[in-house]
Amino acid sequence: MRYYQMSKSLIDKYGVKTYKLPLHLEGTCPNRDGTIAKGGCSFCAEGAMDFELLDAKLPIAVQLEKNMAYIGKRYGAKAFIAYFQNYSATYRPIEELLWMMKQCLIDGIVEISLSTRPDCIPTPMLRELKKFSDRYAVEVTLELGVQCLNDEVLKNMGRGHDARTSLDAMKRIKGAGLNLGVHCILNYPAMERGDVIDLAKACSEIGANRVKLHSLYIEKGTRLGDDYLKEKFELCGYEEYLERVLLFLGYLNKDIALERFFARAPQETTLFCNWSRSWRYLMEELEILMDNRDFEQGQCRRNHV
Numbered sequence: 001m002r003y004y005q006m007s008k009s010l011i012d013k014y015g016v017k018t019y020k021l022p023l024h025l026e027g028t029c030p031n032r033d034g035t036i037a038k039g040g041c042s043f044c045a046e047g048a049m050d051f052e053l054l055d056a057k058l059p060i061a062v063q064l065e066k067n068m069a070y071i072g073k074r075y076g077a078k079a080f081i082a083y084f085q086n087y088s089a090t091y092r093p094i095e096e097l098l099w100m101m102k103q104c105l106i107d108g109i110v111e112i113s114l115s116t117r118p119d120c121i122p123t124p125m126l127r128e129l130k131k132f133s134d135r136y137a138v139e140v141t142l143e144l145g146v147q148c149l150n151d152e153v154l155k156n157m158g159r160g161h162d163a164r165t166s167l168d169a170m171k172r173i174k175g176a177g178l179n180l181g182v183h184c185i186l187n188y189p190a191m192e193r194g195d196v197i198d199l200a201k202a203c204s205e206i207g208a209n210r211v212k213l214h215s216l217y218i219e220k221g222t223r224l225g226d227d228y229l230k231e232k233f234e235l236c237g238y239e240e241y242l243e244r245v246l247l248f249l250g251y252l253n254k255d256i257a258l259e260r261f262f263a264r265a266p267q268e269t270t271l272f273c274n275w276s277r278s279w280r281y282l283m284e285e286l287e288i289l290m291d292n293r294d295f296e297q298g299q300c301r302r303n304h305v
C-alpha cells in the first residue's frame, strides 16, 4: 500500500479484523458550557455527530452489543473498539469516566478510544487511564482534536486553546504510555500548505499512532455556516485538498495509520461537504494521483528529518 491504512494497522495490532463502535453518550465540552466559551467551535453543530448513533439512553454495554452484532455480521469483524465519539469524553470526573469505561469491558472489546480536546486531559487523569489499561488488559487511545497548529487559524475556529496546548497534550499522552490519535483539518479557510506540513511533522515527531483527516464540512446553524452563506471566505477546491493530503502523507512517518481522508456528514443539515462529490470518487482520485506519482507515505521525511 502507498499509505498505512487503519484497517491494516488494526490487523497488525490485534491479529483480526477490528472495527470501531461509536457510542452515543450524553456530555458537553468546555467550549460549550461556558467554562471557556458558550458558542462552541465555529464548525461544530451540537448533535451533528449523533446522526449514525443509537439512542443515548441505552446503557453502554447494550449499545456495544447491538452494534457488535450488526457490524460483526456485516463486515466479518472479530474484535472491536468502544469509541467515545461525541463531545469531549474526558470532560467529566475521572471516577465517572472510569465507571463508563468499565461498562465497555465485554467480550470482543480490545480497545477503548476517547475523543477529546487538548485542554481536557490533565496528567493525573492520563495516569489513571494507563492504570486502567494495564489492569484490565485493554488498549486505551486518546483521540485528540488538534485540527491545526496555526494559532491564528485556531483563534478563527474559536477553539479556545492554542497550538502549544495541543503539542503539550500530544506529548503527555505518549509520555503516559497511551495510544495517540490526532484529528486534523487541512482546508480550513486561511490554512496554507505550510500548516499542513507542520501538522504532519508534529504527528511524526511526537509519535502519533493514528491520524484522522477531516475535509472541512459546513453545517447549517454554525458560525462557519453563517459566514459561508455571507460568502465571507473562500474554500480551496478538491484538487488542492488532494494535493494537501499528499503533502501531509509525504511528511508523515510510515508507521502512522490513516483512519480517514474525507468528511462524513448528514446531507439534510450540511451546507457544504466534499465539494458535492462522493467519498468513493474522491478516494479514487486520490489513489490515481498516488499511482501517477509513485507516491509513498513518508517520502518527504527522508530528506527533511
Ligand code: SF4
Pocket: 028, 029, 030, 031, 032, 039, 040, 041, 044, 045, 086, 087, 088, 117, 145
Ligand atoms: S468541536 Fe469539540 S471542542 Fe469544539 S465545540 Fe464541538 S464538542 Fe466542543
